[in-house]
Amino acid sequence: MKVIVAGFSKTGTKTMQVALASLGYPMYNFLEHFWYHHKDWEEILVRGGSIETFRRMYKDVDAVGDIPAFAFWEEIHEAFPDSKIILLTRDENSWYRSVLQQFEENNEWNMFKLSRNFTPTGRKFTTHFVKCLTACFGIIIPSAWRAVTVNETLAKKNFRQHNFYVTQKAPKHKLLIFKLQDGWKPLCEFLGVEVPNVKFPHKNVGGSAIKEAAEDNPVMKKMIKEMKILVSFVAIIFAGLLAYGFAQ
Template sequence: MALKVIGSGFGRTGTMSTKIALERLGFGPCHHMVEVLGKPDQLRFWEAIAAGQRVEWEDVYEGYVSQVDWPGAAVWHEVQQAFPGAKVIHTERPAEEWWESYSRTIGMLFNAHPVPTLPAHLVPVLDVMKGWFVTETFGPRIERESAIEAYRKNNERVREVIAPGRLLVFNPAEGWEPLCRFLEVPVPDDDFPRTNTRDEFWDLVGGRPEEG
């Protein structure tokens, strides 16, 4: 099965809402970090990728129709080459809004890692991610100026690389209309999904670091 949709946006740009929306529109299952956290057999692929080993992208995404969020967003360039027929959805929000959300969730978690309160099955996943794309993207410690610079650089690179007709720059706050138009599917009657609040994030990883 080939991917039909590739997500290139950083985490905390509405990727969970977009995942749920894509699945609602028939583009599921959709790969997201929660898939790696919940499926131990997924980690071996990302360990290999983090180590610079060659992988077959069809194997990495076997059973998936779409992908959003990290870790896939860290390799969007390679994946869009492997699946040239896939459309690219770049989730994006204003940089300061992104930093406000990221710094209070993922950024805080990785700056504190290893975290005593982290559920045991999540430890090897965060070890791999921090040792790979987190450090490569943001440096050894996630700080505001360098993080926003990395965020903007990725946004610019996506626009430079992906042909306009293949790319949707999407803020989930826009709702169904631009997404459905881009994917050429009908607009659902129900509301666009809104999920993965900060509280939901911390529930997933066992609580905020300062609570440990």
């Protein structure tokens, strides 16, 4: 483990994942945490995780961030004391609007809504996501079908307290406080690498991360594949019943 991205979700974690990968640090975000370490995180979210557990989970991973890892940045750093810490930050009003937009985008994509409720992978994903939101954001989802309700005051308070805690507790010589508009230079200087000759990335524009992930992430691809199989199966059953009805 070389880099821990301790910033709250919706501070640019997807962009940072792409940026760090460009610099040679493949990073686990929420979907990777779920795909590779679902059972471990289920245990951690309910009962807590030991330093040995985090060391086993991420010994071959260069960087981690996003939910739920950002909430456990301190424990992960204890497991990997040589790692550097990046605190992604942004204006809290902008951050809050981005949180709401992400939930709206997720809820408006019907294929995702159906997949997360009617497929085996989707139901497991949704259960895990709810636990992560509860543990890391303090957000409660009444059911998979109902829209997420976010308390603005408490959400901003959690966001503010988390950022303050990181700035106070992280070793100063290992900490970079970073905004996406800062670009390559401070990030590369902090990591001790050359600035790449490419434009700094900008991902998850308008809460599009889920749709983008559907193209290449194994979790989303599996959910959609299972949903298509389910739809085909239902269509065959319906056609058979329809044909049987006409035959009578």
